[in-house]
Amino acid sequence: MHSDPKVLVALDFASEQDAMAFVERIDPSQCRLKVGKEMFTLFGPQFVKALSGKGFEVFLDLKFHDIPNTVAHAVAAAAELGVWMVNVHATGGSKMMAAAKAALAPYGDKAPKLIAVTVLTSMGEEELPELGITRSNDEQVLALATLAKQAGLDGVVCSAQEAAMLKAKLGAEFQLVTPGIRPAGADLGDQRRVMTPAEAVAAGSDYLVIGRPITQSADPLATLEAINATL
Numbered sequence: 001m002h003s004d005p006k007v008l009v010a011l012d013f014a015s016e017q018d019a020m021a022f023v024e025r026i027d028p029s030q031c032r033l034k035v036g037k038e039m040f041t042l043f044g045p046q047f048v049k050a051l052s053g054k055g056f057e058v059f060l061d062l063k064f065h066d067i068p069n070t071v072a073h074a075v076a077a078a079a080e081l082g083v084w085m086v087n088v089h090a091t092g093g094s095k096m097m098a099a100a101k102a103a104l105a106p107y108g109d110k111a112p113k114l115i116a117v118t119v120l121t122s123m124g125e126e127e128l129p130e131l132g133i134t135r136s137n138d139e140q141v142l143a144l145a146t147l148a149k150q151a152g153l154d155g156v157v158c159s160a161q162e163a164a165m166l167k168a169k170l171g172a173e174f175q176l177v178t179p180g181i182r183p184a185g186a187d188l189g190d191q192r193r194v195m196t197p198a199e200a201v202a203a204g205s206d207y208l209v210i211g212r213p214i215t216q217s218a219d220p221l222a223t224l225e226a227i228n229a230t231l
């Protein structure tokens, strides 16, 4: 049992009933919940409020990427919703990230953690040149994470493969949220830069985002408990 659970379960269910059936079997000491583009588009703010109402802290993963004014208002809307964490794409740039940070100032201690996505964990290094990026994956992740830190953000989303490097370069306080987590032997799906839960924590991940290995398991609760036991 944790007061600060490391696992953020990605609730990527197509049906609210399936999501709630899982949520009914767990409690907030075991994990936090991530609501992403699929469930938010289907079920909206009411779904987030229903999870919060059950005592869960929610990571609203909508990966905002737009002009600074629009992102600032979107992030403030997330704060109004009472979420624990919200994210933007670091490639939106330093002005966009600074505007998002400034929009949370009025919320003080109640502001959600604000983090920026660096290079998606589904991407392999060979995909970067098609985006015009000629530096290595690690260099790109570090450059974007450095921009996010300079803009005052709380941390970044990255792969656990970059965690040790980022902790060494940007310090222990800068939070690392790592998707692309796969227990040994689990199906990778579309993820490319992966690590096991225990390896990720050892490498310096503060929070592990885990979806399909839990949500598509025959027994999601047992899988979550087994993962927590390895941490």
Ligand SMILES: O=C(O)c1cc(=O)[nH]c(=O)n1[C@@H]1O[C@H](COP(=O)(O)O)[C@@H](O)[C@H]1O
Pocket (backbone or CB within 6 Å): 010, 012, 036, 061, 063, 087, 117, 119, 120, 121, 122, 157, 158, 179, 180, 181, 189, 191, 209, 210, 211, 212, 213
């Ligand atoms: O921001 C995210 O959460 C995210 C960033 C990233 O680089 N990679 C990534 O997989 N995610 C999210 O993390 C979750 C991973 O889910 P699984 O691959 O099913 O474990 C999904 O909901 C993704 O949207």
